[in-house]
Amino acid sequence: MYLKHLEFEYRKFQISKNETDPQPERTSMTYDRFEDLPVWQKAAELYEQTEDLLENHAFKVTSGFRDQLDRASLSVSNNIAEGFERGTTNELLQFIYIARGSSGEVRSMLTVKLRRANKANWPMDLKSQISNLKSVAENCSRQLRGWADSLQNSEITGQRHLNDRVRREQGQKQRATALEKQLLANLPASHPLRRAAEEKENDQRARRETEGRGRRPGN
Numbered sequence: 001m002y003l004k005h006l007e008f009e010y011r012k013f014q015i016s017k018n019e020t021d022p023q024p025e026r027t028s029m030t031y032d033r034f035e036d037l038p039v040w041q042k043a044a045e046l047y048e049q050t051e052d053l054l055e056n057h058a059f060k061v062t063s064g065f066r067d068q069l070d071r072a073s074l075s076v077s078n079n080i081a082e083g084f085e086r087g088t089t090n091e092l093l094q095f096i097y098i099a100r101g102s103s104g105e106v107r108s109m110l111t112v113k114l115r116r117a118n119k120a121n122w123p124m125d126l127k128s129q130i131s132n133l134k135s136v137a138e139n140c141s142r143q144l145r146g147w148a149d150s151l152q153n154s155e156i157t158g159q160r161h162l163n164d165r166v167r168r169e170q171g172q173k174q175r176a177t178a179l180e181k182q183l184l185a186n187l188p189a190s191h192p193l194r195r196a197a198e199e200k201e202n203d204q205r206a207r208r209e210t211e212g213r214g215r216r217p218g219n
Contacts, residue, residue, distance in 0.1 A: 034084035039143040043077035043099070046106065046136045050074075053133055058126050061113070069109050075102035076140055089151050096151070100144040103137045110134040152208050 083095025
């Protein structure tokens with residue numbers, strides 16, 4: 001388990017006032033246990049709420065649908081845990097993508113059932129339960145995407161390649177980068193240096209998103 005040696009950028013997404021524009025809040029944190037990861041805790045909540053839904057007698061689905069939803073929701077937290085315990089960043093990224101895929105599967109299945117619920121006039125409280133569960137799955141997907149973005153931008157490949165010198169250099173680099181970002185943030189929005197830095201960051205984010213789509217399992 002090597003993440004306890006690293007500080008990585010973990011993005012928590014907050015909803016703006018119009019509730020349509022998720023804004024990432026970047027924080028640098030370290031974790032010793034996968035159970036402490038905010039995204040694992042959210043994934044555990046996803047499975048707990050899935051169990052609650054499956055135990056609702058008003059939620060009438062086939063046994064195949066029930067089993068698949070149960071497996072997909074549990075897969076999110078399990079893959080986060082397995083990736084965290086692996087020895088390299090590339091392995092962790094692979095499991096993050098699998099977890100995000102499972103989260104997407106849960107959302108797809110719930111969306112299908114919401115369509116059915118609206119046509120068949122299912123009880124309002126049941127539709128709200130399904131919708132709330134879908135929102136939890138969406139939250140998992142956003143957090144996993146932010147985590148993957150930060151890992152793709154990391155130069156450390158894992159504990160197998162990590163030593164004290166690399167850790168010190170990485171820490172110094174991260175502190176210098178944080179200081180530079182703070183200084184740029186204090187400049188006026190129209191300042192050329194700040195504008196250039198923001199454009200560079202946007203370009204890097206777009207490039208990571210493109211690379212991430214190409215690395216997902218099954219592509």
